[in-house]
Amino acid sequence: MSACSQGSSDTSGPDASASASVSIPPSNAEALASVKVEDQGKGKAPKVTFDHPLEVKAESIKVVTQGKGEPVKAGQAVILQAIGFNTADGVSNGNSFSDPAGQSLVFDDAFKNTNPLVYSTFVGAKVGSFVAYAFPGTPAVEGSTAAPAQPAQPATLTVFQIESATDVAKPLTKPEGKTVTPPAGLPTVKDNDKGIPQITIGDAKAPTELVAQNLITGTGPALKATDTIVANYVGVNFVGGEVFDSSFDRGTPATFPLSNVIKGWTQGLTGKTVGSRVLLVIPKALAYGDGGQGKAKGDLVFVVDILGIQ
DSSP states (O other), X not given: OOGGGTTOOSSOOOOHHHHTTOOOOOOOGGGGTTOEEEOOOTTSOOEEEOOSSOOOOSOEEEEEEOOSSOBOXXXXXXXXXXXXXXXXXXXXXXXXXXXXXXXXXXXSHHXXXXXXXXXXXXXXXBTTOEEEEEEOOBOOBOOOSSSOOBOOBOOEEEEEEEEEEEOOOOOOSSOOEEEOOOOTTSOEEEEOTTSOEEEEOTTOOOOSSOEEEEEEEEOSOBOOTTOEEEXXXXXXXXXXXXXXXXXXXXXXXXXXXXXXXOHHHHHHHTTOBTTOEEEEEEOGGGTTXXXXXXXBOSSEEEEEEEEEEO
């Protein structure tokens, strides 16, 4: 499923004038001429056949079967299902069709700049279409003192189905909703003169369980654990209060699947609403454990501004 998101960005993307100059590589669709797809119904992987070994010399893409739905439009969020194959013997190496969540990709300017060939194929294809995408293998790389050895990687073939396409609501620029007075005993939060939340641990006691306290309650839709969200956040270590990560410092909100973050985020933000500012006090067992990660050590505290859902 990651094939079409290689090099994708979590930023809002450049302006239209910058993306308009993107060069679109050739589709090399002739390499996929033997790929045939038979739909087996919703929730079931399609039957896919192709001549193998399939020779893939360059990135190749082709709409194998055109769907009957509406065409995908630029800027829309698309839900994809996929099945992957070994190009040498035609054996499947897994599929996502039994997962109702699928994978969400937003075909915006940022995606267009990093994946122009994929963008130009999917935008305009109809919902229900099956799209074959192949990527050439890479030779083995000998190790050195600077980098470890890398084994050879075979060519890959992935067949995607466009399950749905929906318009994306423009993310908020800041939290919007009703201010909430949190209970005593929690770390405190106050914006600095630049509007960036500052976390003070103070006399708060180390968490024994997850705390997900609204500081602002938004009126937007509630988050599902499978959503990809747009958020601004700052994180500090509970002990010492050192900031270890901040999207505010990078100057742009982050975009990420809620299913692909630490458990404290997934559990704490599921059910929260767009527009909310949430204080998360996360015990280390729901963060990065005893070892930590980078500068994030032990129990953690975050302030998260939920700006949108993709």
